[in-house]
Structures are given as structure tokens and as C-alpha cells.
Amino acid sequence: MLTWKGVGFALADFMEIARYALQRAASLGADQVEAFLNAGKELVIEVRDGQVETMKLARDRGLGLRVMVNKCAGFAFTTDLTKTAVEDIVRQAVSNAASAAPDPYRVLPEPASAYPELNLYDPAIRKATVEEKIELARAMERAARDFDPRVKIIESAAYHDAEVEVTLVNSRGIQATYQSAYCGLYMSLVAEENNDSQTGFAMDYRLQYDQLNPVKVGREAAERAVRMLGAKPVTTRRAAVILEPYVVTGFLGLLGPGLTAEAVQKNRSPFAGKVGQEVASPLVNIIDDGALAGGIASAPFDGEGVPTGRTVLIEGGILRGFLHNTYTAARDGVKSTGNGVRGSFKSPPEVGTTNFFIQPGTISPEDLIRDTQQGLYVTEVLGMHTANPISGDFSVGAAGILIENGQLTRPVRGVAIAGNLLDLLKQVDGVASNLTFFGGRGAPAIRVAGMSISGH
Incomplete structure (x- = not known):
């Protein structure tokens, strides 16, 4: 039984799905097979005049399958990770390969001896409450308005974060996974004076939640607009x-x-x-x-x-x-x-x-x-x-x-x-x-x- 955990399926489940896809593709004559699975979650919060205007939470997960049959490449993908659906895209990928022209350079990579060690996942992004994320967008908007009274229109004051889990398995021996996340702030606005209006924007995206500085982003967007007046x-x-x-x-x-x-x-x-x-x-x-x-x-x-x-x-x-x-x-x-x-x-x-x-x-x-x-x-x-x-x-x-x-x-x-x-x-x-x-x-x-x- 595959279960939804966190962003997507548990990584162990992803590995099981990938191995199953590889085994089925090999049984249908594929020489080389690659299963690429990812699950993602994305949050966007937009604030205007201190009030939340939009809040979107999107999730996505699926499997992309590449096969090589006699140097011909085929590809198919699915968002349905049941065994039946995986069987279907295996057949589809193999069928697609049969329609492709052979190419001697269509190969999959071998396993690497090591991968770089990177700090890509800050749990603070997930731990922070929605209210705290809303407040970052509000603080950014306040900083922009406080910078100069000529800042008249806030077009967008947004907080954005996303996290993803990736699993990649191929028939040459690669079995690799990672988890990453990022967060960011974006602002666009309009300054007005003497019938002239100018736009300004600023953005800042980080891997670490505590590195976000809403006041800096808000002031930068305001400065970019104000300095262009006239x-x-x-x-x-x-x-x-x-x-x-x-x-x-x-x-x-x-x-x-x-x-x-x-x-x-x-x-x-x-x-x-x-x-x-x-x-x-x-x-x-x-x-x-x-x-x-x-x-x-x-x-x-x-x-x-x-x-x-x-x-x-x-x-x-x-x-x-x-x-x-x-x-x-x-x-x-x-x-x-x-x-x-x-x-x-x-x-x-x-x-x-x-x-x-x-x-x-x-x-x-x-x-x-x-x-x-x-x-x-x-x-x-x-x-x-x-x-x-x-x-x-x-x-x-x-x-x-x-x-x-x-x-x-x-x-x-x-x-x-x-x-x-x-x-x-x-x-x-x-x-x-x-x-x-x-x-x-x-x-x-x-x-x-x-x-x-x-x-x-």
C-alpha cells in the first residue's frame, strides 16, 4: 500500500515504484531504463493593503520513464503511481521507442563514485506557520510604503516557497534521491508624482528561511520606482x-x-x-x-x-x-x-x-x-x-x-x-x-x- 507522506510518497515507496518500472520495461525488451520520480509542493501567498488577496497551495507528483530499445529512445510519464498505471506507461514508452530512429549516442549514465554533499533542505521553511509567512509579505509591503509617500500602488507583495523530493533509478545501477526546498519574496509596485508613474520591483530567493529580509526587499522595490520619477x-x-x-x-x-x-x-x-x-x-x-x-x-x-x-x-x-x-x-x-x-x-x-x-x-x-x-x-x-x-x-x-x-x-x-x-x-x-x-x-x-x- 503506497501512502502519502509529507510532500509526496515516502522515498522508500518511490524506490519501490522505480524498481518495478525497470523490471517491467526490461521484460518488454528495453535494453536500458530510467525512472525519474518527483513530488513537489508549492505555496504562494499574495498580500494587498495588509490583507491576504490570494493563497495557493499546489502539489504535484509523478513518474517519467525513459527506455532505450536497440538504440531507440522512448519516453512516457504518469501522475498515477498505481501498478496498473505504471504498467501502462512502461508499454507506452517501449511503444514510443519503436517509432523513433536509432541513435548510437542514446545511452544512460553509469553510477558515480560520489555526489556533492549539499545543504538543500531547511526544515524551518515547513515549520514556519502560514501566519508567519503572511506577516513576511505584510512587512515587505509596509517597508515599501514607509520608504516614500509617492509609493501609491502595490501590484504584488508575495511570499513563495516550494519543496521537492526526487528519486532517480536506472538499469545501469544508479539509485539516487534528494530533498530540497527554497523560499522567497517578490514585490512590484508603482510610484506616482506630477502625473508621472514609474514601476519598481525586487525579489529575494533563499534556501534558508531565516535569511529572508522583507524590509530590504520592500525598500529596494520602492527605491527602484521612486528614483525613476520624472x-x-x-x-x-x-x-x-x-x-x-x-x-x-x-x-x-x-x-x-x-x-x-x-x-x-x-x-x-x-x-x-x-x-x-x-x-x-x-x-x-x-x-x-x-x-x-x-x-x-x-x-x-x-x-x-x-x-x-x-x-x-x-x-x-x-x-x-x-x-x-x-x-x-x-x-x-x-x-x-x-x-x-x-x-x-x-x-x-x-x-x-x-x-x-x-x-x-x-x-x-x-x-x-x-x-x-x-x-x-x-x-x-x-x-x-x-x-x-x-x-x-x-x-x-x-x-x-x-x-x-x-x-x-x-x-x-x-x-x-x-x-x-x-x-x-x-x-x-x-x-x-x-x-x-x-x-x-x-x-x-x-x-x-x-x-x-x-x-x-
Whole structure:
């Protein structure tokens, strides 16, 4: 009898289900089999004017099954973990494999000698009462309103947490499990003055409940809105541009897919054929680390059971390599970097980033601004989705604060910045010390020596 415990089924039950699925798939002719089970719970609380506006608690659990039959891969998933349902998806996965083309690189990984030891589960997240979590959102909202009377509208003041249990078993001997949880705060608001309104937001996600600081998040969101009141365009120019950490993570999101071996193998990466070459300024170091202490995307193993770890992609401006899962690694004759990521049991693993970041420099963001005679401090970009991830070309709307004689002066809106992502990386001439993570991506402020700013 399978029983619901905590987030999902007990891990022992998960292991029993996985072994049963493996045995049934083998009996139907599968050469290799992988069972990926997870159970999750997610809580979202939104507060407005001190009152709870919405509260959502969602649970999800299921099994994703991958099989290899004569080098043909098949996949199926189910949310029903009864024996009958498991039997059904085993047959479905094997049937799906029969419709696939054979591929000699479709293999499953072997067991690892060890996995990184990570502190991913803080019991305080579950122990905290709903009332205490509501109070965090209220405190954040109060801090924003107390920061400045021009903060008029709270669009969202939310507390969010999630926990997950993962079990992965394959026919090559991997039997691995872990439990993780995270919590966070998010705020968006509007400040108004003289018929002008500006938005501001802030967020903070942590693995440790006691590290959440609602006052800091509330004040930061308010400051971001208030400082942009009265923003106007500037004249068209070419100037130095300092990109705030959040803006840099937007560019990182554009960059990430091109640093996967999958994109290279499909000729969809601007970095193809450039390993060992200079692709960025010597100040730029880009890293992916699935075992990063405190990282929201950290886990002891990836979506295939391969140990996670630190992969240096760009070091001192030199391209060192790409992110791999088991499939892309087999194609290139190398080892997986532990980047076989999967959003849930509903899809097979793909190649993707984990904790993906630009390494911080040693100069403070304040000194980086003081060291910039004339330029634009960019706090927001619009239309990043229109950028071309293969060529790297972009033209996006921008807002920020003008830099004059090393000082932040007046707010700017209604301008655009354009260029090429690879050119941008090569023109970085300043990297600040304020590495800040927004979910799985992190960056410090960076200065680009010269960019085209289109105004009026």
C-alpha cells in the first residue's frame, strides 16, 4: 500500500515504484531504463493593503520513464503511481521507442563514485506557520510604503516557497534521491508624482528561511520606482553603459543556450568552433555550478543522475568549453558536465544551465559609477525576447539614470540600446563586486566601454 507522506510518497515507496518500472520495461525488451520520480509542493501567498488577496497551495507528483530499445529512445510519464498505471506507461514508452530512429549516442549514465554533499533542505521553511509567512509579505509591503509617500500602488507583495523530493533509478545501477526546498519574496509596485508613474520591483530567493529580509526587499522595490520619477529621454549618443545586475542576468539568459553543446551540435550557437579563442573581455568569467552552496538551482545530481559541479565556460575572456548532458557528451566523446536538466517528470532531460553566473570583480558598484565620466546606468530593458540568440544581435528599450562626471544625475526613459552580444562581452571594461542572483542566474553590475544609445 503506497501512502502519502509529507510532500509526496515516502522515498522508500518511490524506490519501490522505480524498481518495478525497470523490471517491467526490461521484460518488454528495453535494453536500458530510467525512472525519474518527483513530488513537489508549492505555496504562494499574495498580500494587498495588509490583507491576504490570494493563497495557493499546489502539489504535484509523478513518474517519467525513459527506455532505450536497440538504440531507440522512448519516453512516457504518469501522475498515477498505481501498478496498473505504471504498467501502462512502461508499454507506452517501449511503444514510443519503436517509432523513433536509432541513435548510437542514446545511452544512460553509469553510477558515480560520489555526489556533492549539499545543504538543500531547511526544515524551518515547513515549520514556519502560514501566519508567519503572511506577516513576511505584510512587512515587505509596509517597508515599501514607509520608504516614500509617492509609493501609491502595490501590484504584488508575495511570499513563495516550494519543496521537492526526487528519486532517480536506472538499469545501469544508479539509485539516487534528494530533498530540497527554497523560499522567497517578490514585490512590484508603482510610484506616482506630477502625473508621472514609474514601476519598481525586487525579489529575494533563499534556501534558508531565516535569511529572508522583507524590509530590504520592500525598500529596494520602492527605491527602484521612486528614483525613476520624472524620467525623460536623452539625445542619441554613443557612451559607456553600466548594466545593473538584473539587466545583466537578462543578457545571460540570452547567452546560456549558446553555451550548451546541444546548440553547438545543431549549429545554433555563436560560440561554435571558438573553444580556446578570446570571446569576451579578459575581465569576464562565466561559470555554471550545479553544486553551488546556497544556489537555488543546486542539486547533488542532474536529471539523469550525473553528479553536478562547477563548469568554467569563459575564463579570462577565453572560451573553455560547453555544457553537456549524457547524450551530447557521448556525441563529442567527452564527459557530461552534469547539465542534464529537467523541469519535472513530464519531460526527458535536456541540456541547460543551473546556477549560471558572471564571476564578480573587486570594484564596488559605487566606485564603478564614480570611475565613469559620462554614460548611462541601465536599470531596465524591454524586449529582450526579440534578440537573436544565434547571431547575438539585439535592440532593446532601456531605462536608467544618466551618469555625469561620475555621478548618477537624472532618470532616463524612452531610449534604446543596440548591439551584438559578443561585441558587448568584448567591450566590458569594468566588473563590480555585487554578484546578485535572481533565481538560477546571477551577475554583478558590468560596464561596457561604448554602446549606441538611441534617444531623440
